[in-house]
Amino acid sequence: MSPSIRDIAKKVGKSITTVSRALHDYDDVSPETKELVRKAAEEMGYIANRQAQLLRQKSTDTIGFILPTFGPRFSDPFFSEFLAGIGNKASAYGYDLLVSTCPPGEKEIHTYQYEVQSNRVDGFIIVRTRVEDERIKYLTSVNFPFVAFGRVPGMDDIPFVDENSEIGMQMIADYLVDLGHTKIACIAPSMNYTFAIHRIAGLKEGLKLHGINLQEKDILTGDLTEKGGYERAMELIQRKMHPTAIVALNDLMAIGAISAIQDSGLIVGKDISVTGFDNIPSAAYTHPPLTTVHQPIFQIGGMVSEMLIQIVKNVPLEKKQILLKPSLIKRQSSGAPIKK
Amino acid sequence: MSPSIRDIAKKVGKSITTVSRALHDYDDVSPETKELVRKAAEEMGYIANRQAQLLRQKSTDTIGFILPTFGPRFSDPFFSEFLAGIGNKASAYGYDLLVSTCPPGEKEIHTYQYEVQSNRVDGFIIVRTRVEDERIKYLTSVNFPFVAFGRVPGMDDIPFVDENSEIGMQMIADYLVDLGHTKIACIAPSMNYTFAIHRIAGLKEGLKLHGINLQEKDILTGDLTEKGGYERAMELIQRKMHPTAIVALNDLMAIGAISAIQDSGLIVGKDISVTGFDNIPSAAYTHPPLTTVHQPIFQIGGMVSEMLIQIVKNVPLEKKQILLKPSLIKRQSSGAPIKK
DNA sequence: ATTGTATACCAAAACGTTTTGGTTTTCAAT
DNA sequence: ATTGAAAACCAAAACGTTTTGGTATACAAT
Numbered sequence: 001m002s003p004s005i006r007d008i009a010k011k012v013g014k015s016i017t018t019v020s021r022a023l024h025d026y027d028d029v030s031p032e033t034k035e036l037v038r039k040a041a042e043e044m045g046y047i048a049n050r051q052a053q054l055l056r057q058k059s060t061d062t063i064g065f066i067l068p069t070f071g072p073r074f075s076d077p078f079f080s081e082f083l084a085g086i087g088n089k090a091s092a093y094g095y096d097l098l099v100s101t102c103p104p105g106e107k108e109i110h111t112y113q114y115e116v117q118s119n120r121v122d123g124f125i126i127v128r129t130r131v132e133d134e135r136i137k138y139l140t141s142v143n144f145p146f147v148a149f150g151r152v153p154g155m156d157d158i159p160f161v162d163e164n165s166e167i168g169m170q171m172i173a174d175y176l177v178d179l180g181h182t183k184i185a186c187i188a189p190s191m192n193y194t195f196a197i198h199r200i201a202g203l204k205e206g207l208k209l210h211g212i213n214l215q216e217k218d219i220l221t222g223d224l225t226e227k228g229g230y231e232r233a234m235e236l237i238q239r240k241m242h243p244t245a246i247v248a249l250n251d252l253m254a255i256g257a258i259s260a261i262q263d264s265g266l267i268v269g270k271d272i273s274v275t276g277f278d279n280i281p282s283a284a285y286t287h288p289p290l291t292t293v294h295q296p297i298f299q300i301g302g303m304v305s306e307m308l309i310q311i312v313k314n315v316p317l318e319k320k321q322i323l324l325k326p327s328l329i330k331r332q333s334s335g336a337p338i339k340k
Numbered sequence: 341m342s343p344s345i346r347d348i349a350k351k352v353g354k355s356i357t358t359v360s361r362a363l364h365d366y367d368d369v370s371p372e373t374k375e376l377v378r379k380a381a382e383e384m385g386y387i388a389n390r391q392a393q394l395l396r397q398k399s400t401d402t403i404g405f406i407l408p409t410f411g412p413r414f415s416d417p418f419f420s421e422f423l424a425g426i427g428n429k430a431s432a433y434g435y436d437l438l439v440s441t442c443p444p445g446e447k448e449i450h451t452y453q454y455e456v457q458s459n460r461v462d463g464f465i466i467v468r469t470r471v472e473d474e475r476i477k478y479l480t481s482v483n484f485p486f487v488a489f490g491r492v493p494g495m496d497d498i499p500f501v502d503e504n505s506e507i508g509m510q511m512i513a514d515y516l517v518d519l520g521h522t523k524i525a526c527i528a529p530s531m532n533y534t535f536a537i538h539r540i541a542g543l544k545e546g547l548k549l550h551g552i553n554l555q556e557k558d559i560l561t562g563d564l565t566e567k568g569g570y571e572r573a574m575e576l577i578q579r580k581m582h583p584t585a586i587v588a589l590n591d592l593m594a595i596g597a598i599s600a601i602q603d604s605g606l607i608v609g610k611d612i613s614v615t616g617f618d619n620i621p622s623a624a625y626t627h628p629p630l631t632t633v634h635q636p637i638f639q640i641g642g643m644v645s646e647m648l649i650q651i652v653k654n655v656p657l658e659k660k661q662i663l664l665k666p667s668l669i670k671r672q673s674s675g676a677p678i679k680k
Numbered sequence: 681a682t683t684g685t686a687t688a689c690c691a692a693a694a695c696g697t698t699t700t701g702g703t704t705t706t707c708a709a710t
Numbered sequence: 711a712t713t714g715a716a717a718a719c720c721a722a723a724a725c726g727t728t729t730t731g732g733t734a735t736a737c738a739a740t
Contacts, residue, residue, distance in 0.1 A: 047457035052696035081415040087441030101427030117387035259625040285599040392726035
């Protein structure tokens, strides 16, 4: 058995109270006693029992993250990087990270409810916000702390970090139009994701400034995986007049699109340009390398984590809403200017 | 405040003991009382306080996973898939998952120690086992439950799941030799990883059966990322006599190698064949698609998780060591047979 | 009438902390 | 000599459960 505070008390000949207070550096304990207690604790390898500690003081020093896992084969580099970002900052602040997995849908809210009510975590990190986001509605309704990666339409007051992807997509639009493209199609995820809405809006607006109208039939819906991108791109390629540029709303789908174009005997960047979004590490190693919009996922994870910890610690936030400026990463998948 | 067991007791007019026992379906509570208690609990939205529960019964119903994060940009699809596998099985058994992040090195053991001694988790999942693995040495020394993904040389008794990558690599060797390759080089990770040792051993053995000796100078060390694969492949390509096949020990490095070959104006699958290991989703969407060895990461995560839960629940394991049969996924990156 | 046993229940202890609401001692100021 | 304040300490309560070690009642068997 690991030693308890009681064992230390016995050893140093003081009361449990004094030991506890010594360890917490209260100033009604003499410096000598503090030293004595600390030494003893160190020697005995004392580490406080977390359950007991947390039961008493009502916080858990733990933040929750519920991984929305789709399908059995779930492998999005986005999440491992995001998680690393959250985890690093959390441990820097002495917080633990409780991760659950749950496919989006019915049961999801129960998972949140369960963790809230069983007192497992102090707050949540929400990722990939959705329109009419049940998770956020629930958490606000019970007044439970959270920070989101992504905005929620109509809820401008929630704490979030997001990238200004409207601007990112406008940069894509500008760039493609500059290169001479006019027939542009887009592979988007479900419009339930707010980031999809923002990105589409940015793309539309950006094109409109150049007098180009992005039509609904040119917006296909994929599932954010390579496979989804591949399939939707194939549909586009097989149209009588295929677009000269495919704008994928994330890198994974862009990678799929590149593959589809090549499998069709066309050349990426010449017959059809492709762009992505995220700038995952692989984006630099596709063939040709992928033009995309950079998102500092690791840092965003850190920021979200830090904000949440501030909130649950009740220290006032500098900014409750953070909107990052994106940057365009130009690579070869978008090709050279089109000759008329 | 969420209702406590005390509130239920008051409401149904029974003792706290009886309520607790009713909720746990003890058979010294009458069916009527059980029903009554359950209804009341349901109505009041009662969810047990986990800290209190766990303080009392000495288990935590939580499994720990310490993510070995390398560098700031940490984005290996391997981990999100593995995590999803662990998490799914864990929640199926009512277990929570506590994730920490920690770069390998000095501090790592402290992270383990801290979580063990503060009673945060019942057991650990260890990933990417290493030669002289401090984590495993520590956990065995304090007799703390864990299950590893990967073997550890000289510790054949630890519970683990692994893929028989010797055989996987032999299949690669056979296949490449069949295609006519003799000049084969390999991009491996650090030999600290036991999986690297097994894979190299399999490759060497497989080649030796065909009379080919894999020399040390033809084994380069990368860092498991696309970047590492790219750089090492470039070195190989720039040799006077470059190999005709590059065997990367994971898919990410293979993707980098493909990119390097293409950037050098050579053709993958014709001038140089490339193989990987893992069969991550992206492997099917490289250009050309990547020949690789499949590893069912999601399932392995599930198995490891399940085994650990059995162990901490003290239910006897059917098999304490599991070695999975690999399968070769033939795609175009390994090219057609070489004509002499 | 006594004993035994099954059924249904419960008071109090326990888990390892933190916090509350003190007490005791010492010493300076009056 | 008394009062006041500061310094150092501590017993007991509290957190919300589970578990221990019972008790009370009813009824059957002797």
